[in-house]
């Protein structure tokens with residue numbers, strides 16, 4: 001079986017409020033994105049790595065690779081307007097059978113065990129998506145200042161990797177973009193396929209706000225101690 005990893009790094013990181021997109025900010029001395037790519041390159045399934053970058057950031061990435069002597073093999077693909085379009089562009093480069101894991105570049109702490117598990121379960125079931133259970137209570141907004149309590153046991157916080165049989169994901173991405181397509185699972189589900197959840201990892205945070213880099217540093221130190 002052929003395995004692929006699409007690492008989406010085509011965003012601009014508005015919520016991080018830094019002139020440098022967050023995937024290039026330093027975490028433990030190297031860019032966030034290099035941690036993510038390393039995790040996938042360590043996979044026993046030896047996936048082909050497809051890295052999605054906005055065209056305006058590709059020269060900068062090439063420079064970073066030189067500076068940090070980063071030589072892990074990967075193919076660079078043009079990012080699109082939304083995450084959906086970035087994934088769509090990467091899928092267009094894949095032909096034939098296979099299993100593809102789609103992962104946010106800004107989740108650098110994903111473990112190689114979770115990556116391997118997601119490839120193997122997607123191969124067996126057609127797809128699988130990592131998620132964790134919420135630890136906060138949950139309420140649903142019913143108006144500008146109104147809300148009702150929800151049972152948190154009925155919810156899962158969705159992470160990446162989200163991993164699919166190539167035929168299933170390519171077929172799903174033939175659909176037109178919708179605002180509610182915030183991840184790949186929502187695209188595949190809208191195409192009529194049931195999603196299989198697997199246990200994600202609390203450390204597998206998405207670096208979104210400035211303090212997330214500090215939290216990631218703590219998790220990383222814990223991992224290597």
Ligand SMILES: Nc1ccn([C@@H]2O[C@H](COP(=O)(O)OP(=O)(O)OP(=O)(O)O)[C@@H](O)[C@H]2O)c(=O)n1
Pocket residue numbers: 008009010011012013014015016023052079080081082083084086087104105106107206207208
């Ligand atoms: N057009 C886009 C938008 C997002 N992404 C990627 O999708 C992942 C998750 O998106 P998010 O955390 O929202 O990143 P940004 O869009 O960069 O952040 P923000 O929403 O704060 O601007 C990131 O790795 C991001 O680089 C992408 O490849 N192409």
Ligand SMILES: C[C@](O)(CO)[C@H](O)COP(=O)(O)O
Pocket residue numbers: 083104158159160182183184206
């Ligand atoms: C794909 C994702 O990380 C799953 O939790 C999430 O939906 C990305 O959302 P964002 O608004 O693009 O950060």
